[in-house]
Amino acid sequence: MIYRSTKGTAPEVSLEEAVVKGLAPDRGLYMPERIPTLPKEFFDRLPKMSLPEMASEIAAALFGEDVEPDKLKALTEDAMNFPIPLVKVSDNILSLELFHGPTLAFKDVGARFMARLLGYFNRDNKDRMVNVLVATSGDTGSAVANGFLGVDGVRVFVLYPKGKVSPIQEAQFTTLGRNIEALEIDGTFDDCQSLVKQAFLDKELNDAMMLTSANSINVARFLPQMFYYFYAWAQLAATGADMDKVVVCVPSGNFGNITAGLIAKRMGLPIKRFIAANNANDIFYQYLKTGKYSPRPSVQTIANAMDVGDPSNFARVLDLYGHDHAAITNEISGCTYTDEEIGDTVCDTLEQTGYQLDPHGAVAYRALKEYLKPGETGIFLETAHPAKFKATVEEITGKEVAIPERLAAFMRGEKKSVELPADFAAFKSHLLKMV
Numbered sequence: 001m002i003y004r005s006t007k008g009t010a011p012e013v014s015l016e017e018a019v020v021k022g023l024a025p026d027r028g029l030y031m032p033e034r035i036p037t038l039p040k041e042f043f044d045r046l047p048k049m050s051l052p053e054m055a056s057e058i059a060a061a062l063f064g065e066d067v068e069p070d071k072l073k074a075l076t077e078d079a080m081n082f083p084i085p086l087v088k089v090s091d092n093i094l095s096l097e098l099f100h101g102p103t104l105a106f107k108d109v110g111a112r113f114m115a116r117l118l119g120y121f122n123r124d125n126k127d128r129m130v131n132v133l134v135a136t137s138g139d140t141g142s143a144v145a146n147g148f149l150g151v152d153g154v155r156v157f158v159l160y161p162k163g164k165v166s167p168i169q170e171a172q173f174t175t176l177g178r179n180i181e182a183l184e185i186d187g188t189f190d191d192c193q194s195l196v197k198q199a200f201l202d203k204e205l206n207d208a209m210m211l212t213s214a215n216s217i218n219v220a221r222f223l224p225q226m227f228y229y230f231y232a233w234a235q236l237a238a239t240g241a242d243m244d245k246v247v248v249c250v251p252s253g254n255f256g257n258i259t260a261g262l263i264a265k266r267m268g269l270p271i272k273r274f275i276a277a278n279n280a281n282d283i284f285y286q287y288l289k290t291g292k293y294s295p296r297p298s299v300q301t302i303a304n305a306m307d308v309g310d311p312s313n314f315a316r317v318l319d320l321y322g323h324d325h326a327a328i329t330n331e332i333s334g335c336t337y338t339d340e341e342i343g344d345t346v347c348d349t350l351e352q353t354g355y356q357l358d359p360h361g362a363v364a365y366r367a368l369k370e371y372l373k374p375g376e377t378g379i380f381l382e383t384a385h386p387a388k389f390k391a392t393v394e395e396i397t398g399k400e401v402a403i404p405e406r407l408a409a410f411m412r413g414e415k416k417s418v419e420l421p422a423d424f425a426a427f428k429s430h431l432l433k434m435v
C-alpha cells in the first residue's frame with residue numbers, strides 16, 4: 001500500500017517509511033492511497049469472531065501487502081490481547097469499554113500495535129536507535145511509554161503540559177525510567193505537539209538521530225484504532241439488535257479516534273452516523289457550525305485528554321471528505337459541554353444507572369442522551385478508566401473510586417522528569433545531548 005500526504009506535496013511512501021517518518025515532510029499526515037472494502041462474507045462472520053481474529057483480518061486488508069502474513073497475524077493478535085466489552089448503560093445506549101488494557105485507556109490498542117510493527121520494521125537494523133517523540137494530554141504518553149518500555153533500540157520522549165494531566169496519568173509515564181524520558185513542558189498540549197512536529201522538520205536533528213512519532217499522526221498508531229469499531233458492531237449484532245441505526249459517539253480531542261471510525265465505515269462497517277463530542281475545546285464543533293476552522297490555544301478542563309486546540313487529524317477528516325463541509329456535516333454532528341455539564345453527567349448517570357463514567361466518556365454519553373433519534377442505538381467510546389481521574393470523579397460524586405492494582409502500581413514509583421520551556425531551541429538542544 002502506498003501512503004500519501006494530506007497536503008499532497010510530499011513524495012508517496014511505503015508503509016514502513018510512513019511509520020518510521022511519522023509526519024510527511026510537507027507537514028501533511030499520511031493516508032493510505034486507497035481504503036479497501038471488506039467483503040459481505042466478512043461482515044456475516046463478524047458476530048462470531050474474537051477480537052484478535054477480526055483485528056488480524058482487518059490488519060491483513062490494510063497492511064497485508066507490506067508485512068509477511070504470519071508475522072502480521074502474530075503481532076496483531078499479541079497487541080489485541082485484552083478485552084473490550086460492550087456494556088449496556090441505559091435503554092438504547094451502550095459503552096464500549098476501552099480501558100481494560102495495560103494503561104487503562106484506549107490508546108493501548110494503537111500503541112501496542114505500533115510498538116510491534118516498528119519492531120518488525122526494525123528487525124534487521126538492531127543497531128539503529130529509534131527515538132519516539134510523543135506529545136500527550138494525558139493518555140497517549142502512558143500507553144506509548146508502556147508499549148515501548150524496555151524495547152531494545154527504542155528511546156521514548158514523552159512531552160506533557162506541566163500541571164495539566166491528572167496525577168495518576170503523570171505517574172504512568174514519569175516513573176518508568178529505563179528507555180522512557182518524561183519532558184515536562186511549560187505550556188499546553190498544543191505546544192508539546194508543535195515541538196514534536198517541528199522536530200520532524202529539523203534537518204540537523206534528523207541527521208543526528210532517527211525520529212518518529214507515536215501520536216495518532218502516525219498511521220501505525222491511528223489505523224489500528226478501527227479494530228474496536230468493528231468489535232463494538234459485532235458485539236451489538238450478536239445481540240440481535242437492529243443494525244441499520246447504529247450511532248457512534250466519540251469523545252474527541254486530537255480526532256485520531258473518530259477518524260479511525262470514519263475509515264472503518266469506508267471499509268464497509270455500517271455505522272449510520274457519528275457524533276464528535278467536545279469539551280470546552282470545541283474547535284471542531286465550531287467548524288461544523290460555521291465551515292471555518294479556527295484553532296485556538298486549548299483550555300484546561302476535567303476531560304483533560306481532550307484539551308486540544310488544533311486537532312492534528314482534522315486534516316485527515318477534511319481529506320476523507322474531499323474538503324466538502326456539507327459531506328462532513330452529513331455524517332458527523334458535534335456538541336460541546338462545559339465542565340459543569342460533564343460533572344453533572346457523571347453524577348446523574350451514576351445515580352440513575354449505577355454506571356461510573358469517566359469525564360471523557362461522560363461527554364459522549366451525554367451527547368447520545370441528547371441527540372439520539374427514535375429507533376437509533378448509541379454506542380459511546382469509554383476511553384479511559386474513571387480511576388485515572390480519581391480525585392476529580394470522587395469530588396463530583398462524593399463516592400470512592402477504587403484503583404485497579406495495575407494503576408496503583410504506577411503510583412508507587414518515583415517521579416522523574418526534565419522541565420523544559422515550550423521553546424523549540426531548548427527541546428532540540430536537549431535531544432541533541434542524547435546523541
Ligand SMILES: N[C@@H](CCOP(=O)(O)O)C(=O)O
Nearest residue numbers: 136137138139140216254305
Ligand atoms: N488525547 C491525547 C493527546 C494526543 O492524541 P493522539 O491520539 O494524537 O496521541 C492524550 O491523551 O495524550
